[in-house]
Amino acid sequence: MSYELNGKVIEHDEEGYIVDIEQWSEELANVIAVQEEIEMNDEHWEVVNFLREYYQEYQIAPAVRVLIKAMKKAFGEEKGNNKYMYNLFPYGPAKQACKIAGLPKPTGCI
Amino acid sequence: MAKKEFHIPELTGHTEVPDIVDGAMAHCRPFVAGAEHQEALGFPGELVEGWEQKAIAKLGELLERNRALRVYLDTCVKCGACADKCHYFLGTGDPKNMPVARQDLLREVYRRYFTLSGRLAPRMVGAKDLTKEVLDDWYTYFHQCSQCRRCSVFCPYGIDTAEISMAAREIMDHIGLGQKYSNEIIAKVHKIGNNLGLPPRALENTLEGLEEDVKEETGVDVRFPLDVEGAEIMLVSPSADFFAEPHVDGLIGYAKVFHQAGVSWTISSHASEAANFAMFIGSYEHMRRIAGRIREAARQLGVRRIVFGECGHAWRAGYSFLNTLAGPWDFLDSRYPVPQHICEFTYDLIGRGALGLDASANDDMTVTYHDSCNVARASRMGEAPGGQFHIPRELIKASVNRFVDMDPETTHGKTFCCGGGGGLLTDDLLELRVKGARPRMQALKEVVEEEGVTHIAAICAICKSQFSTVLPHYGFEMDMTVSLHQLVGNAIRLGAKE
Numbered sequence: 001m002s003y004e005l006n007g008k009v010i011e012h013d014e015e016g017y018i019v020d021i022e023q024w025s026e027e028l029a030n031v032i033a034v035q036e037e038i039e040m041n042d043e044h045w046e047v048v049n050f051l052r053e054y055y056q057e058y059q060i061a062p063a064v065r066v067l068i069k070a071m072k073k074a075f076g077e078e079k080g081n082n083k084y085m086y087n088l089f090p091y092g093p094a095k096q097a098c099k100i101a102g103l104p105k106p107t108g109c110i
Numbered sequence: 111m112a113k114k115e116f117h118i119p120e121l122t123g124h125t126e127v128p129d130i131v132d133g134a135m136a137h138c139r140p141f142v143a144g145a146e147h148q149e150a151l152g153f154p155g156e157l158v159e160g161w162e163q164k165a166i167a168k169l170g171e172l173l174e175r176n177r178a179l180r181v182y183l184d185t186c187v188k189c190g191a192c193a194d195k196c197h198y199f200l201g202t203g204d205p206k207n208m209p210v211a212r213q214d215l216l217r218e219v220y221r222r223y224f225t226l227s228g229r230l231a232p233r234m235v236g237a238k239d240l241t242k243e244v245l246d247d248w249y250t251y252f253h254q255c256s257q258c259r260r261c262s263v264f265c266p267y268g269i270d271t272a273e274i275s276m277a278a279r280e281i282m283d284h285i286g287l288g289q290k291y292s293n294e295i296i297a298k299v300h301k302i303g304n305n306l307g308l309p310p311r312a313l314e315n316t317l318e319g320l321e322e323d324v325k326e327e328t329g330v331d332v333r334f335p336l337d338v339e340g341a342e343i344m345l346v347s348p349s350a351d352f353f354a355e356p357h358v359d360g361l362i363g364y365a366k367v368f369h370q371a372g373v374s375w376t377i378s379s380h381a382s383e384a385a386n387f388a389m390f391i392g393s394y395e396h397m398r399r400i401a402g403r404i405r406e407a408a409r410q411l412g413v414r415r416i417v418f419g420e421c422g423h424a425w426r427a428g429y430s431f432l433n434t435l436a437g438p439w440d441f442l443d444s445r446y447p448v449p450q451h452i453c454e455f456t457y458d459l460i461g462r463g464a465l466g467l468d469a470s471a472n473d474d475m476t477v478t479y480h481d482s483c484n485v486a487r488a489s490r491m492g493e494a495p496g497g498q499f500h501i502p503r504e505l506i507k508a509s510v511n512r513f514v515d516m517d518p519e520t521t522h523g524k525t526f527c528c529g530g531g532g533g534l535l536t537d538d539l540l541e542l543r544v545k546g547a548r549p550r551m552q553a554l555k556e557v558v559e560e561e562g563v564t565h566i567a568a569i570c571a572i573c574k575s576q577f578s579t580v581l582p583h584y585g586f587e588m589d590m591t592v593s594l595h596q597l598v599g600n601a602i603r604l605g606a607k608e
Contacts (some may be wrong), residue, residue, distance in 0.1 A: 014141050014290075014538070015527075015537065015538070019293070044294060058307065058309065058311060058312035058315060059309050059312065060307060060308055060309060060312045062321075063316055063352060063353045063354070063358065064353070064354060065319070065323075065354050065355065065358050066316065066319055069319070069323075082355055082588075082589065083589075086588070091537075093351075094354075097539070104307075106306060106307075106353070107291070107294060107295050107298060107305060107306060107307065107386070108298075108304070108305030108306045108307075108348075108349055108350055108353070108571075109305060109348055109349075109350040109354075109357075109421075109535060109571035109572045109574075109575055110294060110350050110353055110354040110357075110570075110575050
């Protein structure tokens, strides 16, 4: 189970989350996004970048609410809501966006 | 890899008994735990050599320790009362999802090795050797049981399929065949304190953010205290309440209730999880370790009371087992139940007229209530029998003007599982979850069409997440599911004096 990027093999788990988060790159994010059938635009990148920054600081992805607040700030009320997040990432902003951002899958009753 | 195609059952009207389709769900199995997640719990990293004998030995040990298990395995008379009571059978038509057939997977092996007739004439009494094929069936079908115990309500002998599925999972863990979802989570609780793996600093940041949000919305300084020594109450909540929607709105509701009650309270970063997934895998040892964190935190913070947030199986572990697992609790205030449910706490305030509620705040909703299986069938709430049904409904009625119950065949003690309980709330079982939700979705559809219901409230983190995921598969909006204390929180008149 791995992605291939420029001849390099990057391991992932059963669901496509990369095993070593240090191996992430923007190029890899695009590769993962293709598999997820997502075409990355500015808003997708805003989410991915925010997740990564938050993770750097707190060692976990932010709560959906925190993410939405940040998106509201960046793109306004119309795009800063749960529904819009699901438009961007149909399998959930927490899980699918984390996968593209190279972060571990959030676990628990979520 | 995101998409998996499968047929979504139609909501046709009344839930009928489906046609039987042999092996309909044989392909649907959760990811097996890798060595990393197994060994973190002290289980073998992979299927061990001589697993057959070891599994039989473990079963023998469980039979010694748990007399009820032996009774359940001995008693079934194949009357068939349970056959059409399981939501997974109703949603999939797979005959191995009939509770009796699920039990038989373990019962056949029990008979072969632990009864005289099974040892002497196995074929005469439906006894079977434990083969790889049988083990595969165990792994598949004991992970298609959400341990909701609806079948046992209808069983004339009260045979508890949940106990059997817990025992089977415990055996499988001990021979190196664990489930990734549950075992990874349990290890996280041991290491970090909650299912999410939310470290204290992130928790602190989350709670500060909520204080800002509530202040912005209401103008009132509602606190979300963390690790406050000497607080009266420690709130133990599912960590989904810090992370997911609509769970967070429930947490905001609890905070508003505490604020209005004028009582000091705190969340603990050490015991930042009410859920106890060790129950799902039947591991007494890990249940004890998880519950032990609550005791340690209560001691360390010097609190006088423990209140549990909205979490279904946590309430079973709390109400039914907490004393055995981590008691005695003689250092807490004996005038209050240990633990107390947040619904009991709020109900008591309402009864004393100490909470000003304006139900018109929820006039944009017509609400129904989903009884979560572990609350409904494995616990009580308050002082009177049936409190676990009555109290949540009374809280909704006090907070919402339009409340409607679903078909009584699907509520109270006969409630249907949401489809995601018992350690099955994982994406690798999505097909099972969607299909298993069918009976609940059917009952919901009826009240949506006939009574104009717009929202379904629950008091379980799993139910809420499961509904958010499966509702869109049945043509509903994902945000149709709400936390009970979200409704209370909307209705509370903060700062108002009676």
